[in-house]
Amino acid sequence: xxxxxxxxxxxxxAAASLAAWLWxxxxxxxxxxxxxxxxxxxxxxxWPHVCVVVPARDEAAVLPDSLPSLLAQDYPGxxxxxxxxxxxxxxxxELARELSRRHGGLPLTVASPGEPxxxxxxxxxxxxxxxxxARARDPEYLLLTDADIAHAPDSLRELVAAAHTGxxxxxxxxxxxxxxxxxxxxxxxxxVYFFAQLYPFRRIGKKAARTAAAAGGCVLLRTEAAERxxxxxxxxxxVIDDVALARAVQGSGGHIWLGLADRVDxxxxxxxxxxxxxxxxxxxxxxxxxxxLLLAGTVAxxxxxxxxxxxxxxxxxxxxxTAVAVVGVLAWLVMAGTYVPMLRYYRQPLWLxxxxxxxxxxxxxxxxxxxxxxxxxxxxxxxxxxxxxPGAVPDEG
Numbered sequence: 125x126x127x128x129x130x131x132x133x134x135x136x137x138a139a140a141s142l143a144a145w146l147w148x149x150x151x152x153x154x155x156x157x158x159x160x161x162x163x164x165x166x167x168x169x170x171w172p173h174v175c176v177v178v179p180a181r182d183e184a185a186v187l188p189d190s191l192p193s194l195l196a197q198d199y200p201g202x203x204x205x206x207x208x209x210x211x212x213x214x215x216x217x218e219l220a221r222e223l224s225r226r227h228g229g230l231p232l233t234v235a236s237p238g239e240p241x242x243x244x245x246x247x248x249x250x251x252x253x254x255x256x257x258a259r260a261r262d263p264e265y266l267l268l269t270d271a272d273i274a275h276a277p278d279s280l281r282e283l284v285a286a287a288h289t290g291x292x293x294x295x296x297x298x299x300x301x302x303x304x305x306x307x308x309x310x311x312x313x314x315x316v317y318f319f320a321q322l323y324p325f326r327r328i329g330k331k332a333a334r335t336a337a338a339a340g341g342c343v344l345l346r347t348e349a350a351e352r353x354x355x356x357x358x359x360x361x362x363v364i365d366d367v368a369l370a371r372a373v374q375g376s377g378g379h380i381w382l383g384l385a386d387r388v389d390x391x392x393x394x395x396x397x398x399x400x401x402x403x404x405x406x407x408x409x410x411x412x413x414x415x416x417l418l419l420a421g422t423v424a425x426x427x428x429x430x431x432x433x434x435x436x437x438x439x440x441x442x443x444x445x446t447a448v449a450v451v452g453v454l455a456w457l458v459m460a461g462t463y464v465p466m467l468r469y470y471r472q473p474l475w476l477x478x479x480x481x482x483x484x485x486x487x488x489x490x491x492x493x494x495x496x497x498x499x500x501x502x503x504x505x506x507x508x509x510x511x512x513x514p515g516a517v518p519d520e521g
Contacts, residue, residue: 135448137428138436142455144429149458153324156317157464158469160383162323162365164407165285171201172265172288174280174344175258179250180271181210186218189391192221193274195229199281203233207259207271208274210250211239217272228371233257248356248365255350266350268343271298275342276387283344286381293349293378294370296338297385312394313470314483315404316384317463323367329381336374339367342388349378363410384469401490408494417447419495423488430484433459456481 149156157404164252176194180187194205209217210329217234237253239248251268258266269275287295298319301312323337343366345355353376355369370380394400412418433455439448459476467476 127351129486134439135433135437136444138451138455139450141150141432141436142451143426145455148321149462152321153327155320155324156465158384158465162282162286162383163290163329163381165282165289167285168288171199172284173202173261173263174199174265174267174284174406175261175263176205176206176269177251177254177258177268177269178205178208178271178519179247179254180207180216180220182212182214183216183271184214186272186391187216187219190272190274190332191223194269195224195227195232196277197230197280198277200217203280204233206233206235207255208250209234210235210246211236214447231469236439237337242358242374245365246362248362254357255356259347263347265328266345266346267345268481270341272390272392273341274386275387279388280490287344287346291379292381293346294338294373296346296382297342298339298382299341299385299388300470301392302393303388303472304393307400308394309476310479310483311400311486312461313466313472314480317466318487323382323414325383331379336367338366338370338380338382341390342385343369349373349376352376363407371440386447402488403496405486405497406493409498414498419489419491422491426488430459430481434481442488
């Protein structure tokens with residue numbers, strides 16, 4: 125009787141996993157598709173003024189590969205770059221000035237906001253200072269971009285044209301992250317895949333969308349919408365600032381678009397698992413609003429969706445239970461199949477697709493570690509600053 129009940133529980137769990145994957149395949153906004161790129165666009169009759177704001181803290185290692193690409197933007201209208209040196213100790217500000225002297229291009233202003241006051245994250249304090257300086261120039265748009273992001277020469281032009289044509293208040297592109305090391309190949313495409321699963325890009329671009337998100341590395345923001353949504357003051361405590369920004373803009377009546385980038389790339393390396401672990405764990409528990417209940421549900425959900433299929437297959441093969449093995453392999457095949465487009469987008473070998481359960485297990489551990497660090501008072505530690513009790517991202521609804 126006990127053996128029968130155990131087999132029945134395994135069979136039902138495997139069936140639930142397969143059902144979850146069928147729903148994800150068809151009912152979660154086709155999140156697995158990677159064809160959401162900049163929407164159709166036409167050039168405006170008069171190109172608006174744009175100010176580019178780049179918060180930077182200890183970015184001397186990546187700045188030579190990113191800042192020249194901003195300075196070299198082929199933009200028909202008026203544009204200028206503001207790099208906000210957020211208390212760097214590696215000469216980031218002086219390096220930025222030297223790169224500007226060496227490469228020329230768009231005018232560059234380097235400024236420093238000083239240490240952030242209580243209640244502000246360092247990046248958003250720097251963004252606030254940058255927006256404040258930029259607003260004196262009365263720009264129609266602000267491009268918020270990270271110091272590790274390299275842009276193709278026509279990036280700004282295409283972003284503005286897309287915003288103008290679609291009437292968007294936010295146009296954001298998920299930069300293509302670096303995939304060079306073994307761990308980057310294993311973890312990075314999955315990072316974007318999981319993000320798209322949480323925030324399906326196809327849903328975000330719709331006028332009446334309830335889902336809102338942005339990718340902080342590349343956010344073109346209409347200045348009027350920023351003022352209406354009180355950006356960044358309204359989200360000053362947010363660790364996951366890009367999603368918080370999108371929700372604030374949407375909540376004030378703004379229209380958002382988010383998709384994958386073709387020619388916007390991150391140049392920041394994450395060569396070791398430790399580097400990627402820190403990137404994910406520093407904000408994972410904030411994503412769950414620091415809720416033990418949401419943490420437990422996330423761990424259970426990750427286990428059911430990603431870990432049960434290979435376990436069911438192994439159990440079925442070991443015990444001769446063909447039905448359990450078949451259900452397990454079907455769920456695993458659907459999982460791997462939805463991951464293939466992202467691997468192709470990142471130009472990675474398709475044999476990595478069946479390894480997604482292992483990568484998901486790593487993310488599960490990173491999420492748990494994020495909670496552990498939070499309760500140890502280390503919170504979202506990043507570049508010498510620790511936010512022990514960061515504010516949660518506002519509710520989506």
